[in-house]
Amino acid sequence: MSELGMAGGERDRRGFLRGVAAAAAAVGVGGLLSGGAWAAPVRWSAGTAVASRAPLPPIGTNIPCSTYAANVPLKVNVLSVLTLDFKGGCEFFVRTSQVSGLDLEIKSFRVEADASPATPDSGTLLALTVTSSTSTPLSRLNVNEQGGMEMVLYVPLTLDAIDKATAETILTVTSGPGAYATFKAAEVREFPPVNLAYSLQEPVKLYGSDGSQAGVLEGFDGVMNHSAVPAA
Structure with a gap:
């Protein structure tokens, strides 16, 4: 040549x-990446042609998120009816990953609300956390044939009332054996989530250690965002 x-x-x-x-x-x-971090230059966005989408997070990915919910109605027998602002975080672990969606394990969930914000050194702090349970179904991110996405979260709950002056837990109630809160985000536009609105689907009864009903979480409308910092 x-x-x-x-x-x-x-x-x-x-x-x-x-x-x-x-x-x-x-x-x-x-x-x-090294250390299990997930690099996603382009997020999975609803309505994008399947062939041009970046993949959903793979199996084994941890997805930490921050979350905030305002004006949450909560009834606790010893504290009466409260309307509170909760903030905190959660972390998902991807158990399965397919084109049709993800199975998600909730590794952590903790949000706190100050029931007496006018007195920083006294009063009560309320903390909602996930209860360890092997019977709770995995949460789910579903992708339909048209490219729309929705997410359903199943969270067995523990509510602790904490004395701010002593940091001692003065009350603990839970959603009960085999019971859990169901949260739903009907319009997931991208994942990991950005400004994702989600809400409690029905009130959750809370029970004391003796099995008697001690309160009700009547609603919870929150917003969730992917965070670089793992949830506590």
């Missing part, structure tokens, strides 16, 4: 490689 032909072939090969690199950058395929 002549030197001119060889030079032309080399230019064609370089042009092809540049095109491949540009296409890969445009797709933004995520991957696992």
Whole structure:
């Protein structure tokens, strides 16, 4: 082959490689980094053609999130009826990952509300946390054929009332054996979540250690955001 032909072939090969690199950058395929972190240059967005989407997080991915819920109605027998602002975080662990969606384990969930904000050193702090349970079904992110997504969370709950002056827990109630709160986000536009609105689907009865009903979580409308900081 002549030197001119060889030079032309080399230019064609370089042009092809540049095109491949540009296409890969445009797709933004995520991957696992060292230490189990997940790199996702492009989030999974509802309504995007399946062939052009970045993949959902793979199995084994931890997804920490912050969350906030205002004006939460809570009835506790010893504290009467309260309306509180809860804030905190949660963390999901991806158990299965398919085109149809994700099975999610809730590794942690903790939100707190100050029942007496006018007295920083006295009064009561309320903490809602996930109760350890092997009977609770996995939470789920579903993807339908049209590309829409919804998420359903199953969270067995423990509510602790904490004395702010002593940091002692003065009351503990739970959703009870085999029971859990069901939260739903009907319109998930991207995942991991950004400004994702989710809500409690029905009131959750809370029970004391003697099995008697001690309160009700009557509602919970929250907003969730992916966070770089793992949930506590």
